[in-house]
Amino acid sequence: MKKIQVFLLMMFTSINIYSFGGGHDSLLFDGSVNYELPKNADCKIKITAVNKVEIKTYKLVKSTSCGEVFTDKTEVTNVVDKEMEVPPGSDIITGPDGFARVELWDGSVLLISPNSVVKIDADFCDKYGLKLLKGTIYNKIKKILGGGGYEVSTERAAIGVRGTEFEVTIENDITIVKVYESKVEVTPIMNDGSNKLVIKAYEKLIEDMQSGKITAEEYSNKIIKMNEIMEGSRKFPSVMVEAGKMVEVTYEVSEVKDIPADNDKWFEDQKFNK
Secondary structure, eight states: OOOOOOOOHHHHTSOEEEEEOOOSOGGGBOSOOEEOOOSOTTOOEEEEEEEEEEEEEEEEEEEEETTEEEEEEEEEEEEEOSOEEOOTTEEEEEEEEEEEEEEETTSOEEEEOSSEEEEEOTTHHHHOEEEEEESEEEEEEOTTSTTSOEEEEOSSEEEEESSEEEEEEEETTEEEEEEEESEEEEEEOOSHHHHHHHHHHHHHHHHHHHTTSSOHHHHHHHHHHHHHHHHTOOOOOOEEEETTEEEEESSSBOOOEEOOTTOOOGGGOGGGGO
């Protein structure tokens, strides 16, 4: 696989660079700034249809001040409304009226809906991973992508594929996965946020028993399960979700069910093909 030279010149001509840390007086700056570029020259990540999108990139910058060398983390921010390449490690942020179509070097396509935040992993060119922090992303992934697996992760789940079409949404702290072609593997992720959902489920369980919605036996069985989750002794297996199906992920993966017939296919909007 060839090495990539990520396009940054256009970004640097119209954006501000903010420095974090480093411990030196910017008034005494007397050196040069060097940006670390991705090493994979074929790894092109390109926005081809866009409206009101903010690209936020984090880079390590080496500078010299008073004869000393410092390494700082800088934030590069640019609001774009035209076609451009995006370096790995970037955040793609859409507002209420924003959207983006992102094309990868192998022909794979990502569509990002309004009010979304997608973080492209810094090592995306090698491991093909990104994180959905907010909103919705539609993924149309080619099987030839590096010959390996592509993964979308959220706070609740990791969704791994080799070639398929699927959608991931974050809604009320729940991850929703819908598959339109082939299949994906969904793995729940336990963290502090998941534990909070377990506590909420625990409180709801008590309410259901007190109101008579469940029996004492059902309550007892579910409490045992909750305790095992909180103790970390209960392991949740991955779930395969096939085309036409969907799941919801909290601290565990829900039962697989059919995608509703009236499902919103927002990703078919012609604005993504402009």
